[in-house]
Amino acid sequence: EPEVTQTPSHQVTQMGQEVILRCVPISNHLYFYWYRQILGQKVEFLVSFYNNEISEKSEIFDDQFSVERPDGSNFTLKIRSTKLEDSAMYFCASHGQGNQPQHFGDGTRLSIL
Amino acid sequence: QKEVEQNSGPLSVPEGAIASLNCTYSDRGSQSFFWYRQYSGKSPELIMFIYSNGDKEDGRFTAQLNKASQYVSLLIRDSQPSDSATYLCAVIWNRDDKIIFGKGTRLHILP
Numbered sequence: 081e082p083e084v085t086q087t088p089s090h091q092v093t094q095m096g097q098e099v100i101l102r103c104v105p106i107s108n109h110l111y112f113y114w115y116r117q118i119l120g121q122k123v124e125f126l127v128s129f130y131n132n133e134i135s136e137k138s139e140i141f142d143d144q145f146s147v148e149r150p151d152g153s154n155f156t157l158k159i160r161s162t163k164l165e166d167s168a169m170y171f172c173a174s175h176g177q178g179n180q181p182q183h184f185g186d187g188t189r190l191s192i193l
Numbered sequence: 194q195k196e197v198e199q200n201s202g203p204l205s206v207p208e209g210a211i212a213s214l215n216c217t218y219s220d221r222g223s224q225s226f227f228w229y230r231q232y233s234g235k236s237p238e239l240i241m242f243i244y245s246n247g248d249k250e251d252g253r254f255t256a257q258l259n260k261a262s263q264y265v266s267l268l269i270r271d272s273q274p275s276d277s278a279t280y281l282c283a284v285i286w287n288r289d290d291k292i293i294f295g296k297g298t299r300l301h302i303l304p
Contacts, residue, residue: 115292123281123292130290136291169236179224179285184236184237185236186235
């Protein structure tokens with residue numbers, strides 16, 4: 081069964097550094113998402129992306145965040161100047177047409193020191 | 194404000210019994226409802242989705258939706274120890290595409 085794949089599985093970065101989290105959505109999917117989950121808390125929406133542009137973003141997704149789909153397969157989340165509170169699991173998700181269920185990748189655990 | 198509410202648990206159920214997980218949501222305009230299972234340190238895994246009022250069954254799982262009461266539930270029959278996990282209720286509202294998750298209910302199946 082096709083999967084959403086995310087790399088790396090664990091990223092450790094010094095505060096203030098830039099980090100790029102990578103995702104390869106399922107190949108025929110059109111809608112892409114990033115969510116994060118701080119340890120012990122609920123899964124929170126960050127941003128949705130469709131037709132090569134952001135369709136919606138949450139208040140968490142401030143100017144330090146950006147997303148890109150640089151080619152036909154990758155979907156990246158960049159955090160420009162990381163803060164301690166950015167430490168969390170980051171999940172990529174995708175789906176096909178309409179309100180089909182979103183399928184999640186295994187996540188990247190981001191640890192900011 | 195769109196909210197999804199779940200009892201955080203833990204909910205302890207004997208092996209072989211029926212586990213009943215409940216979820217309420219804040220806005221009648223909502224359209225699509227999902228149950229995800231999340232093991233500790235892992236990503237959410239889709240269990241069921243339901244769009245219409247009534248029951249939807251898939252194997253040991255039954256999702257129940259009551260839009261008038263703004264209530265969706267998940268029943269797990271013949272509970273197994275491997276069902277022990279956090280169950281996330283999730284809702285997508287009309288004209289939105291993002292999922293709003295509840296905080297999740299921790300389910301513990303007692304062997």
